[in-house]
Amino acid sequence: MKTCTVGSTWKKCDLHFHTPISFDHHFKNQTTQETVEKLTSNNVTLVAVTDHYFIDADYIQALRDASFDRITFLPGVEVRTDLGDSAVHMIGIFSEETDINKLSNEFCAFTKIYKDDLRNKQKLETTYTPHADFINFINEHGGLCSLHAGCGRSGSFETIGNKDWCQRTLKTDLLKSNICLLDVTKEKHI
Numbered sequence: 001m002k003t004c005t006v007g008s009t010w011k012k013c014d015l016h017f018h019t020p021i022s023f024d025h026h027f028k029n030q031t032t033q034e035t036v037e038k039l040t041s042n043n044v045t046l047v048a049v050t051d052h053y054f055i056d057a058d059y060i061q062a063l064r065d066a067s068f069d070r071i072t073f074l075p076g077v078e079v080r081t082d083l084g085d086s087a088v089h090m091i092g093i094f095s096e097e098t099d100i101n102k103l104s105n106e107f108c109a110f111t112k113i114y115k116d117d118l119r120n121k122q123k124l125e126t127t128y129t130p131h132a133d134f135i136n137f138i139n140e141h142g143g144l145c146s147l148h149a150g151c152g153r154s155g156s157f158e159t160i161g162n163k164d165w166c167q168r169t170l171k172t173d174l175l176k177s178n179i180c181l182l183d184v185t186k187e188k189h190i
Contacts, residue, residue, distance in 0.1 A: 013046040050076035081131040089155030092138040146181035150189030
């Protein structure tokens with residue numbers, strides 16, 4: 001019988017990562033190589049690429065190629081839903097073994113948003129996805145569902161409120177509906 005001589009291994013991950021295709025990305029001219037080098041220099045070993053309303057299979061593959069297996073890049077996507085005062089944002093994260101081209105095509109067919117639509121800020125700002133439909137899409141494609149959480153965050157789960165029984169029940173039911181992760185920006189919001 002072999003005994004394990006190594007304990008837990010901790011790794012740095014970023015499960016909410018935008019690329020230049022997302023309207024809120026701050027470094028529009030950053031190359032895939034520069035992105036990989038920045039992540040590597042910060043010891044990040046796992047990244048879920050979660051651009052708004054689009055799974056850019058070519059860009060994810062370019063990141064994978066530039067990383068030379070130093071970083072695992074997972075396909076993912078972020079959407080605005082029909083929940084809350086500021087349209088709660090949800091994120092789908094998929095396995096690295098997922099056929100990203102097929103996933104990208106199926107997601108475009110699901111949302112009716114294509115790469116050319118990403119330049120239309122008005123369309124993106126007025127688009128939402130019914131949360132139950134998005135959760136079903138994620139589940140059907142073997143993914144994990146995350147949502148924004150934390151006070152004061154745009155698109156946060158907290159905008160649903162807690163004032164009455166209905167709001168509290170909606171939040172409880174939502175968390176029971178295959179939400180695997182809560183995405184917070186500050187430790188105090190946990």
